[in-house]
Every structure is written in C-alpha cells, then in structure tokens.
Amino acid sequence: MTELELRDLRKTYRSRGRPPVTAVRGLDLTLGSGELLGLLGPSGCGKSTTLRMIAGLETVTDGDILVAGRSVTAIPAQARNIGVAFENYALYPPLTVAENLAFGLRARRGGDRGEVARKVADMAARVDLTPLLDAHPATLSSGQKQRVCLARALIREPDVLLLDEPLSHLDAAQRDTTRRELKRIQRDLGHTTILVTHDQEEALSLADRIAVMRDGVIQQLGTPYEIYDSPANVFVADFVGEPAINLLPGIAEEDAHARLSGSVRVALPVPVPPGREVVVGIRPEDLSLAGAEGLPARVVAHEPLLEAGIATLALPGVEHPLVVLTGPEVRLAHDESVRVTADARLTHVFDAETGDSLR
Known part of the structure; x- marks a missing residue:
C-alpha cells in the first residue's frame, strides 16, 4: 500500500521558433494508499501528460513526484516500479498471453521460471484469462486484450498503477463488463491507482475521488457525489452529467x-x-x-x-x-x-x- 503525492507539478514543451506550451500548470495532489483517483477532462487538458510524468515517460519541468514519501522525479521509468496499462494495449503479437504476462518479470529479474509461471497463473486467474494463456493477441477480442494489458501492469506488483483510457476501445457491453471487473480487481489488490479518462461515467463509477482538469489546471477535486452535486464552476457542471x-x-x-x-x-x-x-x-x-x-x-x-x-x-x-x-x-x-x-x-x-x- 503506497501513497502518491504530486507537488506543484508542471510541464512545459519548448521548441525552436515557437512559443512554449504549458500542458500542466502546478498540480498538487495526494492519493492515499489504495485510493483510485480519476483524472477527468477533455482532450488536451493535460491528464495524459500528468500520467506520463508519473510513469517517467515525460520529463518534469518543475515540481516533484513522491511515491511512499520518496521523490522519484530523477529516477528512470524502468526503476520506478509503476505499472501502466495503455490505451492501445501495446501487446507483443508473436507472444502468447502467458508470454506477454511473463515478459516484464523475466526482463526485470532474470526470473526463476517456476516463480514466474506461478505469478502468471495467479494473475490470469484473477482477471479471468486462464483459458486464454496459450492464445495470441490477434485472436483476442478487445475486452480480452484490455484484460491482458491490465494483468501485465499488475503482475509486476507495482507501487502505483496508472490506467490510460483503459476502456476507450471497447463497445458499450464490453465497457460495462470490464468496468465492473476493473473495480473488483483494484479493490481486491489495493493498488494506489490513477485512472485517466474523458468518460464521465467511467470516472463517476470507478473513482474514489475525481480531479476535473481543464487547460492543465484542476478545476475541482472531490468525491463523485461532490463533483456532481456541488460543481465548483460552470465548466465542471457542464462537463459532468448526462x-x-x-x-x-x-x-x-x-x-x-x-x-x-x-x-x-x-x-x-x-x-x-x-x-x-x-x-x-x-x-x-x-x-x-x-x-x-x-x-x-x-x-x-x-x-x-x-x-x-x-x-x-x-x-x-x-x-x-x-x-x-x-x-x-x-x-x-x-x-x-x-x-x-x-x-x-x-x-x-x-x-x-x-x-x-x-x-
């Protein structure tokens, strides 16, 4: 169980001949151990940039990221022990589901084969992938691929789990089913989690708290009920609700x-x-x-x-x-x-x- 803290986090992109673009403008957030926070907002509001900075995939312009009280801002991505489930799945086509799940464990630890196989079997059972362990990604449905992507992020036993638009490629029925599974898995395993989404239903149904973002700034932070019943401004009121x-x-x-x-x-x-x-x-x-x-x-x-x-x-x-x-x-x-x-x-x-x- 791990606390995550963002202190005055900022990201500015600079390129020659063009004015700088600030994507994230001084975010202050603290997630308690085991909490699921939804970063909700329209495209371009800075939520995915925030996730990528936490993961170490983007450099931080200013501010700090602390995991369990320790700054990880200067630590490379591969050493942060942060699991990321990407929007585009990013599975290895030539490998089976079992091999996709085992890949990161073997790459990081050299991996005792018996221990890796045990972890793969245990994680597959948790996310209902056991019958598919010998299948290749090309034969899987979108929902199954999403579960493989999630399982691959979870199997490394991360300190923090980051979910980047995890349900965006699923149809309505798959979204409903996968959303319920995702909530169950997160509650069972207790990972401190950030869910990045533009889908209000996804955020309202999954998150313990929601941070509504616009133009790199948090407009309101609160429980789903607080966001819906007491919007801080017109933007939040208009963005949340259907x-x-x-x-x-x-x-x-x-x-x-x-x-x-x-x-x-x-x-x-x-x-x-x-x-x-x-x-x-x-x-x-x-x-x-x-x-x-x-x-x-x-x-x-x-x-x-x-x-x-x-x-x-x-x-x-x-x-x-x-x-x-x-x-x-x-x-x-x-x-x-x-x-x-x-x-x-x-x-x-x-x-x-x-x-x-x-x-």
Missing part, C-alpha cells in the same frame, strides 16, 4: 430569484445581489412536468428512451432550450403546452463573469 445540465443566463433579483426573460423567473438556492449577471444551472433530472404550477413551456421534441425520456422545451423569451428528463410513462407531442417546475434546493447558480459557483 444529459448535460441546463445553463441559463439571467439577472439576479431581490427575492432570491433570477429573471431569465421578461416573463420567466426561477428561484435560486441562495440570495444573490440584485442586478448581478448569473448563470442558472438546473440538471434535467431535477425538473418536473407534474402539476399545474410552474413555468409555461412548449415541447420542441420528446425522445422516448423506454426506461426514461428526454424532452426539449422552449420557454417564452428564453433563447436557450430547456432539457427535462421524463419518466417512461410520459408521452408528449410536438408543440404541446406544458408547465415545468424546478426545486430551488437542487438549482445551481454561477457568476456569469467568472463562472464560479455562488452557493
């Missing part, structure tokens, strides 16, 4: 309301100084079409998805459409008039200029 949160510009008024248009006002969770420009955030599942009260709206579209539905509504005078998650029994027609209500306790309000939460 369907995406409704973000509606308005002007704060005296009675803890915001005016979205001449006739549309919504209650806010906290009082905001009157006249302040705000962005009101309401998640689709926190809106209701039940009852005669609420704001008048017109149905633009309704997508019945069997287990739920998604309604797109137009509010009078409001430019942005309003998306509502409906129950499976709801049936709506195009241009139908409805009323929509929101619970102020579940509504979010952000400063329009800075994007920061005002709750």
Whole structure:
C-alpha cells in the first residue's frame, strides 16, 4: 500500500521558433494508499501528460513526484516500479498471453521460471484469462486484450498503477463488463491507482475521488457525489452529467430569484445581489412536468428512451432550450403546452463573469 503525492507539478514543451506550451500548470495532489483517483477532462487538458510524468515517460519541468514519501522525479521509468496499462494495449503479437504476462518479470529479474509461471497463473486467474494463456493477441477480442494489458501492469506488483483510457476501445457491453471487473480487481489488490479518462461515467463509477482538469489546471477535486452535486464552476457542471445540465443566463433579483426573460423567473438556492449577471444551472433530472404550477413551456421534441425520456422545451423569451428528463410513462407531442417546475434546493447558480459557483 503506497501513497502518491504530486507537488506543484508542471510541464512545459519548448521548441525552436515557437512559443512554449504549458500542458500542466502546478498540480498538487495526494492519493492515499489504495485510493483510485480519476483524472477527468477533455482532450488536451493535460491528464495524459500528468500520467506520463508519473510513469517517467515525460520529463518534469518543475515540481516533484513522491511515491511512499520518496521523490522519484530523477529516477528512470524502468526503476520506478509503476505499472501502466495503455490505451492501445501495446501487446507483443508473436507472444502468447502467458508470454506477454511473463515478459516484464523475466526482463526485470532474470526470473526463476517456476516463480514466474506461478505469478502468471495467479494473475490470469484473477482477471479471468486462464483459458486464454496459450492464445495470441490477434485472436483476442478487445475486452480480452484490455484484460491482458491490465494483468501485465499488475503482475509486476507495482507501487502505483496508472490506467490510460483503459476502456476507450471497447463497445458499450464490453465497457460495462470490464468496468465492473476493473473495480473488483483494484479493490481486491489495493493498488494506489490513477485512472485517466474523458468518460464521465467511467470516472463517476470507478473513482474514489475525481480531479476535473481543464487547460492543465484542476478545476475541482472531490468525491463523485461532490463533483456532481456541488460543481465548483460552470465548466465542471457542464462537463459532468448526462444529459448535460441546463445553463441559463439571467439577472439576479431581490427575492432570491433570477429573471431569465421578461416573463420567466426561477428561484435560486441562495440570495444573490440584485442586478448581478448569473448563470442558472438546473440538471434535467431535477425538473418536473407534474402539476399545474410552474413555468409555461412548449415541447420542441420528446425522445422516448423506454426506461426514461428526454424532452426539449422552449420557454417564452428564453433563447436557450430547456432539457427535462421524463419518466417512461410520459408521452408528449410536438408543440404541446406544458408547465415545468424546478426545486430551488437542487438549482445551481454561477457568476456569469467568472463562472464560479455562488452557493
């Protein structure tokens, strides 16, 4: 069980004739032993660069990386005892699954054959690869290849495990199955783990905590519930959640309301100084079409998805459409008039200029 700490970690790329590009801007993170942290963000936000610096595959411009309290920044990658499962699998085609798993052990230790064979058999059993030990990578499905890649990273008994978009090449059914297996394996073995992903569902379902990144900076660090229920800013609120949160510009008024248009006002969770420009955030599942009260709206579209539905509504005078998650029994027609209500306790309000939460 190993603690991992990043101290003011920075990465700047420099090339002749071009301005420097800073990919990671002063990351401070501490992972407890056995914790799984999700690094979540869009492409280009710096999450994979951070992972590569921890692994020793990228040099560190500034800052420090500590594993079990010891700096590893100046230690070469092969000596760090950090396991990495790559997005592209990186398996050796001529070797069988068993030989792929054994390769790193033999390369590092010279390896007693009996001990290596025991470790391979044990790891294969843990990740359900025993029937495939004699198979070659070309004959495996994407999910099986991903398990081989994960097993190869785990078999070296790493101090820290790094997972780089581990489920990105799998179809929906394989992702669900592999995600559950991955969570079980990580819990059973207790490795301190960083999961790099742009997939919010993956991060929310797997991680103990999530760091949401943008432009090389952590926007918010917290549990999945904290990230979802109390987003720190508009970016986090918009990036996490499916369907995406409704973000509606308005002007704060005296009675803890915001005016979205001449006739549309919504209650806010906290009082905001009157006249302040705000962005009101309401998640689709926190809106209701039940009852005669609420704001008048017109149905633009309704997508019945069997287990739920998604309604797109137009509010009078409001430019942005309003998306509502409906129950499976709801049936709506195009241009139908409805009323929509929101619970102020579940509504979010952000400063329009800075994007920061005002709750």
